Every structure is written in C-alpha cells, then in structure tokens.
Amino acid sequence: MLPPLPGWIAAQPAETLEEAAFRSGAALAHLVLASTPEGVPQALWRDRLALAAAEVCAGLAGRREAASAMRDALHLAKAGDDPGPAGRVSRQWSRAVARPISVTHLANSLEGSGPERIALCLDAAGPTPVDRAAQVIEAVLTDSPRSETAALILADAVLAKSLGWTHVLPLISPALKARDLRLRGDELLLTCHRAVVSGVRQALPLAGSLARAAARLRAVVPKLRAKGAARAVEMFLSQDALAPVALAREMPDSLSDRAARRLCERLVELGALRELTGRDTFRLYGI
Template structure:
C-alpha cells in the first residue's frame, strides 16, 4: 500500500516520507546498534485545555504552548541511519537539527485515521477507525472505496508530502470530500494564498484560510465544506510553522465534548463569528492529544529498535522502516516489499509480537494488521 513510485505527483496514494533537506541518509536503516530516542515529555497540566471558562479565555495561550511543544518534538529526532557505525564523524555534529523523529510517518498516519473517523461521524457515515483501517490496508492499492474511505485517503496525504495551495491539489482534495467538480479551484487557490500572505502567525493563518475557504465554498454542501476547511486549516498551520508535511490535528477533536458550547452543547463551526477562538481551543486540545500519541509511539519505537538485532530475518530492516512510516502493515505487503515469503513475513511479525516490539491491531486470527 505504501508505494514509492506513485504514478502522479498529486496522487493521494501514500508514499514514503520525504527526507529532510538538511540530512542525507547515506545508507538504509542499520538496526545492529539501535540508538536511544530522546524521551518525549508530556504536555504539562497547566498547558492543557480543560473545557472550563478559563480554558476558553486562554485558548490562544494554550494553543501556542501545545503547538510549540509539538513543533519541538518534530525537530528533535535522531538520524538512525548512523546506527551500527563504529565511529561518529564529529564534523557532522549539529547538522541534524530539525530532523523529524523516525516515527513521524506513523504519527501522521495514525492521526489521519483518527481525523477521518471523526469526519465520517460528522457526515453521518458508518465506518469507524477499524473499518477504515481494514478498507485501506486490506484492499488493492488505489481501488474503489466508500465516501468515508475517500476521506481517509485525503488525510493520509499528510504522511506523504507537503501540500501547497494550488488549483490541481485543491481539485483532487475536493473530490475526496464530495465537493462538486464545478468548484472554482483556481479562485479558491488564489484566495487561500492571499489569506496566507495577510496572516503573520500560524493560528491567524489557519483562521484566515478557514474564513476565505468558507466564502469560496458557499455553494458546497455544509458538511462537505466544513470537512474541507478543517483539512485546509491544518495545511495553513503547517506552512507557517515550516513543517515538511502537515499533521492532521483540527479534525481529530472538532466534535470533542470539551469544545461544545451553550446549553445545547453545540459544536463550533467554521462559519461561526467566534471561529478563531474556537479554532484556538481546538488546536490546544489537538496538540495535547497529538503529543500523547507521539510519546506512546516513541516508547514503542524504542522497543522496536531494541528488538531489531534479535531478528534473524535478513530483510527485517525494510519491514521496520515500513512500521515506522505507517499506521499499520500487513504481512502480505511486508513480504512483497522486503522480498520475503508469506510464511517468512508471518513468522517475522510473530517474533516481533513475542518481543513486544509491535502490536496486532485487528484482533483477528486472519487478515491481521500490525503496527507500533
């Protein structure tokens, strides 16, 4: 499913994470001497949105604290390509500043699944996370899928490449949220770029892009336009922060009870007059949850890298890289990528389970899915 030779640069088929410009990996992952990953500290309690009145008043502050911490995590990774070398070239010290952690692909893909499931509920579609995971990983690459499956594929774009506000990209994204083909993608692209120019900081960019998009999408069904705007806001935030690819954040929490307001518990919508405040609260909550996910993935990644030298399979390294890059991996896909037999791939995952380096995510005896 994770193809490296995508047929079109704007294809929504997942692809491996692009390497950071400042780091050139001269050799593939060598797990013979796994590195120690830096420990990820959880977001402090004082920086978390608690849903109370104070949380609403301090939404901007809490969002800034959470996003700053998440930004630090995304720039504090270790270059594992040097694992297993007998010496370290001190002349390269300091050149790894800004490297994303090795599990950043899995982080984006896992949050993409959460975002897609949340949007499916907003659109009153039936698929939950388990159904979306099965549909994406157990069917043929690029095959037909359901409306919820198309939302999942849209959010999976976050894990494969940077996203720009150009007409071609927006037209493809619009198709996946159900927007009509007659939508003026060129006009929308121009409006979004203007909004980005006028915004001087990340949260303002996300809010301005939301406002511009809702104006341009007035003819699109409300729920489709809203889901599209949640996606666009995350793209704007990532562009202002200089992330190499966006992270699904806003859609993962937009319907969270802590963000509901009024006696009826109404959720915030991009067309609301106070959307910028609601958006800040949502990012405060989403950043905290994303940091928690990153912490769990970091600990599991360390277990995986520690287990790597104990694996007898010569093709274990490509499978490890696949697990670090995606939400989950099937034995069939691992066998194809690493040139293992089907039986060899199953035995490899059984060994990883035995070492507690991965988890089986489906809970089934067959058609199993494995991930961090």
C-alpha cells in the first residue's frame, strides 16, 4: 500500500498563489517518495494516466468520448489506418509518455507542433516547475487557440523535465477543464497549482492499485505454459490495454493469434488480467 496524500494538502482548493504553490510542491514531493518503489509498473502507470488525459483533451475539443471508446479507437485500428479524432488524441498521449522526454520524441508524437516550438517550451523559465507549465499552456494557446492537446502534453512534459523526471507523467492535464484554459497570468497559474494537487490525488492511488495488480500478474507466470508468456506479461505491465492480435504481432515466432487469445483468457481465469470491453469479439485486455 502506498501512503495516501496527507489530507491537509487537498482538504480544500487553495485561495492564494502562495498557498497553492506550497500545497502543489508538497503533493509533488509526496508523490516522488511514494511512487518510486520497484513494484510500481511505471510505464503502465504513465499509459493509464495518459488515457485519462486523452479523455479530457477529447472533451476540450467538443468530443465526449469515454475511455472505452478511446481505447477502441487506439488499439483496434489497423496499422496505417486513421483512428479518428479520438484515436489521434489517444495516440498522441500514449506516444508522448512512452519514451524519454526529448524534442525529437515529442515532435514525432504531437500533431502540428514543430521542433522549434517544442524546444522553446521545454526551455521555459520560471521560479517553479508549475510556473513553467502554466507559461507553456498560455504561450501555445495564445499562438494556436485550438491546440489544447499539444499545450497540455507540453505542459506536463516541462513539469516532468523541471522535476528531473525522464518521462512525461500526466498530472496537470487530467484535472483541467475548458474554462481553465481560457485563463491567463496568475489565474492560470493558480489553476495549474490546484490541478497538480488533483492530479497527484488521482495518480497516487492508481500507482498503488497497479502495483498490486502487477504483483498478481507476475505471480502467475510460473503457471503459464504458452511460449512467449513471460514476454506477454511484460507487455501487459507496460501498456494500458492490448488486443491478442497485438501480442501475436509482437511475437510471431512464439504466439499465433489463437494462442494469444488463449493466453489472455487463461490470465483472466487466474485473476491476473481483466477483459476491458465486455464484448465477445474485438476484445482488449489489461490489468
């Protein structure tokens, strides 16, 4: 069990910038200490938070897509197919959190954001990491008011970079609303500090839940006979959801489509995996 966020940090929204900055700093410090144990599957944690952030971004663009629909759009589209607006938002977030932060990686992940703009964002200056993230949101949306997804990915990227983290961890983005992105200056900064506290409140219990689920999944590996099962388990520990066909495509010498489906069903029987769609076909699995 990871220690919960102390109640005083999130008891009520901070009313002043000084109080908000103090609380967001305390929340981030607690998150770092609580979420670094080896049992937390970091890549999966980031990808699950990325789905939550993508759902928010889709809403900002006027698309009320549930997480289940966004999973479908991302994971069931064939290679080279257009996954649609919701799928593109999900894809940008999933790609952004998958690899270490760099100008090149983010340029390959984001639609419509050039390396020059990304480099300027990552070099944002300010007294605190949250100040820098708020500056990025304001700068990107001032130049391109409809680039909400890029603005929020870059904001969480500069927050992570400022904290010395190697990967984007969606913290600010899942807690912002459309009206928040119309704010500027100190009002936006205050909202970003509050968003960090809300983001940590969401991220911390998720990390604990995923750590426990990861332990259950690792524990059943000796019971699996399928060739490639250990590699499949590691894939489930790094991604929010997978279709059996994706496992087979990743390991063509170890798993056929049919064997991949049987492996997923076996993991569900063992209580180590969940079927996420509730469908009989086109199923997706995750922990």
